[in-house]
Amino acid sequence: MTWPQVAAWLDGAMTGKAWAAVARSMSQSQRLAHLRDFDAAGLDSEAADWVCADLAEGTRTTAMPLEIMDAYRMVPSSRWSWALERALERALAQVPVLRGRTLILVDRGASMASQADGGAAFAAALALRSPSAELVEFGPRVAPVEVGRSVPETVAAFSTPGGAQTVAQAVRERMDGHDRVIVLTHPGAAAQAAEAVAMPGHEHVITEPGDGWFAAIPVIEMARAATWPF
Structure with missing residues (x-):
């Protein structure tokens, strides 16, 4: 039986034993989405250890960085932390290495409060994969953000959302070849961001960061330049 069938059979009252019985049949993405439920139901240590091992070292398709980071932020229990951090390291292989110097500007203004973590995580993953990328925040200030050893460490280096520094100010201060x-x-x-950034073919304004954007950026640039395969 699949986990939705088991959940329906139990009328939604999934116990720790029920989750343990179906965990191995779930996809990695499904397990990530239900880590909180595992904790709430009291998933036993043996099953939890298997879930952690699969996240950290499993041979099946690795989940995408933002998907893993969402789980990392949402799960209060520390027993998943090491496995999620390892899974994030592995998932970075799915993020493209961007050629040339890249300026990544991350809005941390008050209007970004509900989206701040997603934008910061996306930017952190890009910066970790592209050594020549420069990571800059604007909002409370226009300033570089130190790229740490991991996505969570880099996200933690951003300022608390607030302030009114604009993308135009950030471009004027930080754009340099x-x-x-x-x-x-x-x-x-x-619209303001698109006007401020004048780099035909190599500018990207992202308002809803998602894992699909990682692959989209180089494809969009090839399409704009009319290079193969377009």
Whole structure:
């Protein structure tokens, strides 16, 4: 039986034993989405150890970075932390290495409060994969953000959302011969960001960061340049 069938049979009251019985048949993404439920139901240590091992070292398709980071933020129990951090390290292999110098501007203004962590995690993953990338925040200030050893460590280096520094100010202060500009902001500031960033073919204004954007950035640039396979 699949886990939805078991959940329906139990009328939604999944116990620790029930989760343990179906955990191995779940996809990695499904397990990530239900780590909180595992804790709430009292999943036993043996099953939890298997879930951790699969996340950290499993040979099946690795979940994407933002998907893992969402689970990392949402799960209060520390027993999953090491496995999620290892899974994040492995998932970074799915993030492209961007050629040339890349300026990544991350909006940390008050309007980004509900999206701040997602934008910061996306930017952190890009910066960790591209050594020549420069990571900068704007909102409370316009300033570089130190890229740490991992996505969580880099996200923690960002300032608390607030302030009113704009993307135009950030571009004026930090743009200096870069080959590409990526702006993470909210929909209301997208038009302003597009006007501020004048790099035809190599500018990306992202208002809803998701794992699909990692592969999309190089594809969009190839399409704009009309290079193969387009």
